[in-house]
Amino acid sequence: MARNDIRYRQAHNRLLDACATLGPGAALPSEQVLAELAGVSRTVVRRCLTRLVDLGIIVWQGRDKHLMRLPDPGDRLALDGGDNGRDQLEQRFLDWVLRFDVPADTALSVAELSRNFGVAQHDLKEFLAGLSRFGLVARRPRGGWMLRGFTKDFAIELSDFRLVLELDAIAKLAEAPVDHPVWQRLSALRAAHLALAERIETDFHEFPKLDEAFHEALNSVVRNRFVAESQKVISLIFHYHYMWDKTEEKSRNRAAIQEHLAIIDALEARDAGRAAEAARRHLRTSKSTLLSSLRHHDLG
Amino acid sequence: MARNDIRYRQAHNRLLDACATLGPGAALPSEQVLAELAGVSRTVVRRCLTRLVDLGIIVWQGRDKHLMRLPDPGDRLALDGGDNGRDQLEQRFLDWVLRFDVPADTALSVAELSRNFGVAQHDLKEFLAGLSRFGLVARRPRGGWMLRGFTKDFAIELSDFRLVLELDAIAKLAEAPVDHPVWQRLSALRAAHLALAERIETDFHEFPKLDEAFHEALNSVVRNRFVAESQKVISLIFHYHYMWDKTEEKSRNRAAIQEHLAIIDALEARDAGRAAEAARRHLRTSKSTLLSSLRHHDLG
């Protein structure tokens, strides 16, 4: 009934490894050194040392501690499956929302979600609080959470928002100095687009990755934490939609490649107006694709 | 050691009031009716009824419950100070960050903050998680939180972000139909600006409110949850800075009024290019004011 002791277990095993490298009867370094070695605080080290004494691996008298025997595999503490769920939670949650078609205005049960996702309720709530800034979820008046839902309005507003940010990026890009690394990336992307266009008949499913790289490159010129944070959600959602909407995928991707190339052409010609127009056209296509995939989903 | 029973206490007192309106010996309505009356669930009503029986106010046998005596003031349950801190927390926290000049990269102690602000640790963490989306705070690698701080970079990026959003709003506004309500608001704002310009010598401190109303009006044409959420932070921070930076306040405000009027003029002339240019100029001023106030603060 408290925070888990994974930290202690890992540190313990790491100390065992350290002991294994020592000769028999050798003295161990100071607690502070051991703490830094294992990347934990002295408190944890002392707990580990206590156990090492119990196991008879070392003797520990004041600041004198030396090895009695070499550790064997049975001394290790089991540490069950790593967690690091915090980072993946966002992906998995959005995956759930977008893939399983959770209807709008669904009440979310923290308890149930935390069971399904295998994360602590606590972490989940923090995550939901973060998402609420984007209006995907909201607090219910009397406690609990509610999915505002991935609705048509949401998609429209997201697309519009994307348009605003990306047009700005394009405008900034057109004025970027010639030695800016983005130009190299763009020319590499042009080659990749042309290459994919050649073998589009068979490899059209490779496009989403290219699309993401392309838009990421465009936005790389804008160094802004607010924009970056927004782009994270935008790309996540558009990316997921690419993954399901398989209708006319090949022809859509073929067209998108041409639209991308038009943008690159205009940018490399430093023609800001033409680039903006090309981007506008591309994002319009993208928006209508997103919306139609949504409609599709509603009917199914 | 559980969720607080304010809900129960309030319901209890409300039921007492309901009893007071009944004649002696009268029968009480069903649990469900009482529940709706008090705005709580039946579970709470039953708990209240149990207490009413203990107090000897009613007898309760199956579905037959009637009044024994009228309640007196001593029967009421005390309910100490309302909470509703969740809404005010944001304001108070930002106030603390911006006013007391907390340096960047300060470790935030959830325990300490929750004591100072008088909210549960839990609520505070949720709040911090929400803020982390804006990059004002961040999680530390090994648990805990850290204030990324209101730094120069933050101010610059915030201003740039604002510029992007607001230029978009202006562009949309210039194309809004003549019967859009924003035009009425703008003409009212023009009058208010002119009026304030007349008496700027004495009433210059009235400007911040006008400024907020002006920018709010501009952005009202953009119906977009992402933009709206972003604007919330933007206006909050700019608003706070207006409140402290008193250097040359009068002349700054006088100039700002003229800049606002230039924007309104251009918009009413439907000259999108001129409006954008005027807005750009105004936001540039605004940005440098924010930055200089920050520098000022650093030195003080």
Added chain:
DNA sequence: CAACGGTTTTTAATAATTTAGGACAAATAC
């Protein structure tokens, strides 16, 4: 006297506990 180890205090993460809300079935009144 500087580094080290013992002890205490503080903090963050988690489990446990309690209240609230709701579902379902049995019971009662009309």
Added chain:
DNA sequence: GTATTTGTCCTAAATTATTAAAAACCGTTG
């Protein structure tokens, strides 16, 4: 017989309690 009411039980969420970890403090020793 039917519709409403109540008894019972279960789930979920909010909050406290508890524990692990980290850090601070202080005496001690080489």
